[in-house]
Amino acid sequence: MTTDQLPATLTKAQRKQLIVKEINIHTRATFEHLALIVNVSEDTIRRDINELEKENLVIKVKGGAMASAYHHTSEQKAYSQDDKITIAQKLLPLLRKDMLLLLGGGTTIREFIKLIPGNLRITIVTASVLSAVELLDKPNIRTIMLGGQISTYSQMSFSGDVFNQLSHLKTDLCILGTNALDIEGGFSDSDWDTVQVKKAMLASSEKVAIVSISEKLNSTMKIKIANLSEVDYIVTELSPDAELLSPYKKANPNLTFL
Template identity: 40%
Template sequence: MLKEERQAYIIKQINLHNKVLSSDLSVQLAVSEDTIRRDLNELAESGKIMKVYGGALSKSFHYPFQQNEVYAKDAKKIIVQKTMNLVQNGMVLLAGGGTTMIEWARSVPDNMECTVFTVSPLVGLELTERAGVEVILIGGQLSKNSHINTGALTINLLADIKVDLCIMGTNGLSYDAGITESDWEVVQVKKAMLKSAQKTAVISIGEKLESVQKMKICGLNAINYLITDLDPKDAQLKRYAEAVQVL
């Protein structure tokens, strides 16, 4: 594979999953980690990605966010609208982090009245612009990679609440493997979020279908809604609809 093709693949993976690990890319592309590090350095120097220890982040995932750099923004707007249809005045919500969740927070109507617990300071900051939304930040150690609070404190605090609806994104989404992640600390937080909610909606762009990360959060039968930018009758979602309500 030519360097240009390899780097295009790297950018695609970063855009899809917000972050990548050098070790994973080395296996996927069958090249040395030194080669991957050189690729990441070149991409970072050209301003296309944000290099971090052990891998890289998408520029659209790095604070402060540039709205014009959000990957698949039109698709995420479709997801946001579908997700908003589940939210009613008076509800108590639990919000995860990620670029799609930030787009959701930006789209909450000014006249919406609800309470939102969130593990994401960035989602919380967006929601504070809405007069009718009470925002409660779930504390903990702020992850430099995922930009959500993690650790024992976060998990303990989540265990003390019960919300009507949890909305969270995912790094991996597969019919067989379910909802998966690449970060162990994030996995533990998302498992705690599931336990804190009466119902859970997982949101994801359709491009992530049949992508699998190393660590499992839950099977599809553990969530209530799967929300993508695709038409619910799309052939790609047919099997998913057997396990979960697809919106």
């Protein structure tokens, strides 16, 4: 539901339901973004988030909230988990023995890591703490964790050391999740530090694959990470021939959709 489709006045229950859905779709959202979506003050959003956290529906973080399933201690089923498993399965053919893979974070990436064959020998570099923890269950994978201050927003490392380490890499493939994807807006996020790390990851890779559930398509956040022309693969749960993807194909015929 877009903003212009919303009822003129939302009840508190409707508002909270919309807030939870928006956070689940994009993994996390700022108070400012949520206030714009439901057309209320940030103070109202903060009160709603406090209540939703008590109900174990979201987790409050600095400047906003994130989906409960994204937290490292959560055993909750991820939002659209079946779709994310479908995306994870589509990524597997991109893997090859002894490749150097640069990996982001997120619930879709987590499903992908679970599906990596146990006998596949590859090296994975990541700045995501949660991805690194998930990779501990894959003994044949050599995991390199980029170190630095950890973002409370994305749980990714960011610092001068991280950027320095990335500048010396040229990986075969980078797989990143995104919070928003749009033809004109490219893929984007709302956290400055996270965006800078993702930009550096793109610059360090020969090929780039962006994973996204279809509900994130045609949406933008405040800070652009890259244009679609800088991406090689778009991976969604949809068939590559889906009508929703047609405008993206027309805009960039060089993109491969999986």
